[in-house]
Amino acid sequence: MSEHVDVLIVGAGLSGIGFASRLKREAPGKTFAILESRSAVGGTWDLFRYPGIRSDSDMYTLGYSFRPWEGAKAIADGDSIREYIEATVADEGLESRIRLNYRAVSAEWSSETALWTVTAVPTSGGEYRQGDPSSTAEEVTFTCSFLSVCSGYYRYDEGFTPAIEGADTFAGSMVHPQHWPADLDYEGKQVVIIGSGATAVTLVPSMAKSAAKVTMLQRSPTYIAPVPSRDHLADRLRGKLPAQLAYDVVRAKNILFSMFTYQLSRRRPETMKAILRKSAVAKLPAGFAVDTHLAPSYQPWDQRVCAIPNGDLYRAISAGTADIVTDEISRITPDGIDLASGRSIPADVIVTATGLNLLVIGGMTLTVDGEPVDVGRTLTYKGMMLDGVPNFALTIGYTNASWTLKADLVAGYICRLLKHLDRRNLQWVAPKAPVEVAGAELTSLIDLKAGYILRGADKLPRQGAESPWRLHQNYFRDFALLRAGRVTDHVRFGRRGQQVRGSGRTTTAALPDPLDLPGTGHVDVGGARFRYRKTGSGDPMLLLHGIGQSLEDWNEQHERLAARHTLISVDLPGFAYSDRLSGPATLAKLAGSLPAFLDAVGVHEPLPVIGNSLGGAVAMKLAADHPDRVSALVLANSAGFGQEVALVLRLLTVGPLAALLTRPAEAASRRTVESIFYNKALVTDARVGQAYALSRRATHRRTLLEVARDLGTVSGVRAEWRADLMAALAQSDIPMLVAWGDHDHVLPFSHLKAATAALPRAESHVFPKTGHMPQIETPDEFAAVVEDFLARRVADRRTARR
Numbered sequence: 001m002s003e004h005v006d007v008l009i010v011g012a013g014l015s016g017i018g019f020a021s022r023l024k025r026e027a028p029g030k031t032f033a034i035l036e037s038r039s040a041v042g043g044t045w046d047l048f049r050y051p052g053i054r055s056d057s058d059m060y061t062l063g064y065s066f067r068p069w070e071g072a073k074a075i076a077d078g079d080s081i082r083e084y085i086e087a088t089v090a091d092e093g094l095e096s097r098i099r100l101n102y103r104a105v106s107a108e109w110s111s112e113t114a115l116w117t118v119t120a121v122p123t124s125g126g127e128y129r130q131g132d133p134s135s136t137a138e139e140v141t142f143t144c145s146f147l148s149v150c151s152g153y154y155r156y157d158e159g160f161t162p163a164i165e166g167a168d169t170f171a172g173s174m175v176h177p178q179h180w181p182a183d184l185d186y187e188g189k190q191v192v193i194i195g196s197g198a199t200a201v202t203l204v205p206s207m208a209k210s211a212a213k214v215t216m217l218q219r220s221p222t223y224i225a226p227v228p229s230r231d232h233l234a235d236r237l238r239g240k241l242p243a244q245l246a247y248d249v250v251r252a253k254n255i256l257f258s259m260f261t262y263q264l265s266r267r268r269p270e271t272m273k274a275i276l277r278k279s280a281v282a283k284l285p286a287g288f289a290v291d292t293h294l295a296p297s298y299q300p301w302d303q304r305v306c307a308i309p310n311g312d313l314y315r316a317i318s319a320g321t322a323d324i325v326t327d328e329i330s331r332i333t334p335d336g337i338d339l340a341s342g343r344s345i346p347a348d349v350i351v352t353a354t355g356l357n358l359l360v361i362g363g364m365t366l367t368v369d370g371e372p373v374d375v376g377r378t379l380t381y382k383g384m385m386l387d388g389v390p391n392f393a394l395t396i397g398y399t400n401a402s403w404t405l406k407a408d409l410v411a412g413y414i415c416r417l418l419k420h421l422d423r424r425n426l427q428w429v430a431p432k433a434p435v436e437v438a439g440a441e442l443t444s445l446i447d448l449k450a451g452y453i454l455r456g457a458d459k460l461p462r463q464g465a466e467s468p469w470r471l472h473q474n475y476f477r478d479f480a481l482l483r484a485g486r487v488t489d490h491v492r493f494g495r496r497g498q499q500v501r502g503s504g505r506t507t508t509a510a511l512p513d514p515l516d517l518p519g520t521g522h523v524d525v526g527g528a529r530f531r532y533r534k535t536g537s538g539d540p541m542l543l544l545h546g547i548g549q550s551l552e553d554w555n556e557q558h559e560r561l562a563a564r565h566t567l568i569s570v571d572l573p574g575f576a577y578s579d580r581l582s583g584p585a586t587l588a589k590l591a592g593s594l595p596a597f598l599d600a601v602g603v604h605e606p607l608p609v610i611g612n613s614l615g616g617a618v619a620m621k622l623a624a625d626h627p628d629r630v631s632a633l634v635l636a637n638s639a640g641f642g643q644e645v646a647l648v649l650r651l652l653t654v655g656p657l658a659a660l661l662t663r664p665a666e667a668a669s670r671r672t673v674e675s676i677f678y679n680k681a682l683v684t685d686a687r688v689g690q691a692y693a694l695s696r697r698a699t700h701r702r703t704l705l706e707v708a709r710d711l712g713t714v715s716g717v718r719a720e721w722r723a724d725l726m727a728a729l730a731q732s733d734i735p736m737l738v739a740w741g742d743h744d745h746v747l748p749f750s751h752l753k754a755a756t757a758a759l760p761r762a763e764s765h766v767f768p769k770t771g772h773m774p775q776i777e778t779p780d781e782f783a784a785v786v787e788d789f790l791a792r793r794v795a796d797r798r799t800a801r802r
Contacts, residue, residue: 005031007418008118008144010104010362012036013043014404015150015395017085018064019411021092025066026415033142034094037103037123037156037362041089045082047156050180052206053078056198056307060231060250061258061402064088068247074231075309102140107147109368109390114427114496116391118142145427146391148414150407151362153396153446153460160355160452166331172348177203178356186211186349192337194329195353196222197450198306203351205312208321215345216324217337221296222303226279226311255405255475262400262473265300269582272300283314293324298527299582301400302449358456361394368500379438380445380461381431381490382481383471384410387438390430390500394461399448400473409475413482420487427496434490437464440664441697445471449527449579457522457529458515465698514577517555523600528579530597532570536562540603542594543569546613546772547639547649548672548704550576552690553612556779561786568601570594572618574703576694585706587721591621595629606631608790612773613747614639614707617725624728632794633736634786637744637772640725641751641758643716646675649746650716652708662705664695678743678771726758735793736762739785741770741777763789 007023009016012034020034040046045053055062059076063069067088071080089095102120109116120140159178167174172189175181177199187210193200196218208214233253237246265272273295280290296303308314316322328340336346366373368389379387383406386392395410397403417429442462446453453460463470467481468490494500515521519535533551535558543554551569558567571578573593574585581589598604609630611619616638623630639645651657661668669691673683694700712718729736736759740752756764765785767774775782 002141002143003033004115004143005033006144007032007146007148008116008142009034009148009150010118010364011043011150011152012038012041012098012100013045013150013152014062014081014085015152015397015407015411016043017041017088017092017094018404018407019148019150019395019414020094020097021064021066021088022408022411022415024092024094026412027418030418032097034098035102035104035118035120035142036098036100039100039123041098041100042082042085043152045078045085048078048177048180049182050177050199050203052202054202054309055081056202056304057258057402058227058231058254059084060234060247061254062404063247064404065248065251065408067091068243070243073229073309074234075227075229075307099140104149104362104364106365107367107392108370109366109392109500111369111390111428111494111499112497113143114391114494115143115145116147118144118147146393146414146418148393148395149361149364150395151359153358153360154356154452155359155363158357159352160357160455161352162354164329164332166333169334170332170347170350171334172350174350174352176352176354184349188212189348190336190346191215191349191351192217192345192347193351193353194218195351195355196220197353197355198304200351200353201306201308201313203353204322205308205316207351208316208319211321211349214316214322215347216322217329217339217345218293218324218326219328221292221294221326223273223276223296223300223305224280224294224313225276225305225307226283226314227307227309229309255401258401259475262301265305269299276300279311280314283311283318285318288317293326298449302527302582304399304448304450355450356452358452358459360456360459360461366392375461376459378461379431379433379442379469380463380471381433382413382468383445383463383478384413384482385431386461387431387433388500390428390494396445396471398473398475399446401475405475406478409478409482413487417487421493424493425495426493428494428498428500429487429491430494430500431490432492433464433469437466437469439696440465441699447473449524449529451524454522454524454527454529517552519558520551523597525573525593525597525600526581528573528581528593530570530573530579530593530600531577532568532597532601533558534566534568534601536565536567538563538565540566540568540605540607542598542603542607542609542619543567544572544609544611544615544618545569545575546615547707548575548694548700549613550690550694553773554775557610557775557783557786560779560783564787568598568603570597572615574706575700576697580699580703584710585703586710587617587621587707588625590707591618591625594618594622595626598629608632608634608794610634610636610775610786611638612636612775614711616640617711620725620729623732623734624725627732627734630734632790633734634789635736635738635755636774636782637740637747638738638751638755639711639717639747640722641738641755642722642748643719644748644750645712645717646746648672648675649708650712650714652705653713658705658708662695662701664692666692669695675745676772677777678741678769679777682777729759733761735789737765737785737789737793738762739765739767739774739782741767741772741774743769744772746772763793 054077058074059069101123103123104120106119159176191211191214193216204216234250330338330340384393395407397406444457445460445463520533522529545553554569574580609619616635617640670688673687738755742749767778770777
């Protein structure tokens with residue numbers, strides 16, 4: 001079976017039906033079809049059937065711009081939203097265009113024909129799973145000139161459920177909201193909902209209406225905002241203005257208000273925190289632990305803020321039918337959950353509202369002229385097309401506003417683009433990223449720090465630093481870009497027979513791969529993603545790099561020490577490929593993030609910490625503030641022992657010069673690497689290339705400048721923090737080794753004498769004819785010195801403490 005259409009749309013949810021409706025209105029001559037893997041339209045709103053399922057955005061912005069929302073409630077239930085989509089299908093005459101129960105699995109572009117060939121498989125009315133026997137029954141082939149994927153970004157066939165000890169022993173019912181049993185009986189029962197996101201805060205008040213007690217068990221809090229379930233302006237305008245005009249007025253008002261609250265949250269987070277806290281205190285019972293259960297460690301909108309209509313969650317808590325517990329799970333028992341605090345919660349029903357699993361473009365594979373497209377390494381153009389991929393768009397809505405606002409802009413842009421191609425007798429268009437964009441810092445398309453995004457961030461397309469290669473999460477900016485902006489910027493047009501290959505498609509494969517090193521990965525630390533490397537076996541050891549550097553500084557020691565130790569190196573937050581923490585980067589913040597990082601990688605006992613340069617200062621600060629996490633300190637050419645420092649680092653504290661000095665340039669990166677080593681043979685093209693790649697990352701440069709200003713002035717390293725740190729460590733019984741290269745041009749060798757004077761119980765070692773990084777320049781000697789020191793001093797300390 002085969003079918004040709006001008007435009008093929010994948011997904012019959014809000015986005016797909018909205019795009020089809022706009023396409024039919026604005027390009028009536030175009031043929032199109034909609035592929036939907038489920039047996040009904042509606043997407044998310046047909047999949048989720050758990051109690052209380054509703055929108056978390058108002059329907060005046062979640063609804064279509066061309067179809068006024070007529071429901072009484074602004075925050076609508078799932079059934080009403082599904083009926084709204086179904087009514088749109090009927091009124092727009094889309095039934096004949098929808099192909100239900102077919103899942104698109106691959107798409108191949110041919111420049112010879114200027115067509116996509118899309119292969120779809122039947123889903124037998126259920127969720128498609130790889131290897132489903134029914135999927136081999138019959139393949140359907142579609143060809144199309146333009147392919148638009150409106151399938152969202154999460155898997156429909158399974159949600160995320162973490163492995164919890166004892167789950168298989170639970171005697172009651174355990175369910176995930178994504179696949180809710182229609183016959184689940186929870187009336188009069190004890191219910192525990194694991195999670196704290198939008199699904200959890202929706203389920204709690206809904207289930208509390210008939211359950212004996214509903215407990216929301218969260219590992220950490222989420223920001224929660226009570227919102228009115230009805231829009232009072234819409235109520236006043238209803239019947240006084242034409243329906244479309246009234247709808248447009250309310251829609252504009254709600255867009256403005258959502259943008260205002262988001263900008264307030266990002267620019268004045270403490271103000272927004274105070275507003276949310278005041279609202280919670282007013283609506284919850286006296287004595288409720290608001291600061292324990294409703295005060296996240298991250299800033300508002302680092303993760304999505306959960307809306308609760310008319311404060312229904314707070315009302316359920318006030319009525320005594322619901323509660324919030326903030327704790328970690330120790331294990332699940334046959335009749336409940338044991339917590340890390342020692343407390344137990346009885347349960348007849350456990351709901352794992354623990355999130356989603358990402359699935360970009362519905363899991364389809366893409367090839368262009370036979371070349372596979374790695375979507376997770378490809379730049380996005382205007383947040384909707386892919387660099388070097390012709391006649392293709394994906395729809396990803398806003399994370400800080402209604403999904404449909406962005407989807408509607410994307411649909412309108414595609415219609416404009418199709419008209420442009422027709423007017424000029426062109427057959428294809430492909431974005432083309434300039435070299436300076438593809439070679440600069442690239443980040444995940446969605447920068448929300450929610451767990452499901454962080455878990456699958458490597459699967460999402462990349463984005464650059466500036467428009468049109470960056471998604472701004474700002475409706476007005478996107479309106480100007482997509483509704484009014486030119487369709488000819490940063491793209492290449494072609495005709496049938498002209499090859500797209502060679503048009504400049506650039507992926508991050510051309511850049512250093514931050515996960516190339518064995519044992520390298522990412523871990524979530526308080527909503528920020530840290531890159532780290534873990535190799536070897538034995539007692540763990542933490543390695544910390546210097547200012548403007550990365551975990552690659554410890555490659556040589558990973559090779560030498562891993563036989564006897566588990567080595568853990570990390571990009572300090574904001575440097576290299578780790579996310580920044582909120583607010584300016586400081587020594588205290590860098591050190592303060594490490595206990596949570598160590599917990600995240602499974603290290604809870606004290607361990608030796610080795611720091612070079614800035615990493616030494618961070619290690620000392622960690623030992624001063626968290627002595628229970630550090631068993632020994634090895635400080636290699638460490639900051640903190642004197643005022644003198646290289647001139648270039650002092651000049652970074654001078655505003656006008658800082659921007660000039662940190663401007664990415666390969667020659668400047670070479671000079672930096674040359675200043676580090678006594679042995680110039682170590683100034684290799686690979687090291688210079690690594691330094692240059694880091695210098696092109698805006699977050700890396702920003703963190704470098706903030707830390708330089710926190711620790712120093714144009715006169716040198718500040719005395720205040722050095723004095724405080726030395727005073728704290730002079731009293732410590734933590735074994736310390738201070739080592740220095742005697743030809744250091746960054747932090748002079750004379751600092752070693754100051755270090756031994758400030759820390760009289762510390763051992764010292766000199767590496768002759770060595771520069772600022774002895775761990776690289778004299779790696780064998782460095783490893784031997786560390787091994788000897790730890791074997792003697794850490795063992796002695798353990799014996800003394802017995």
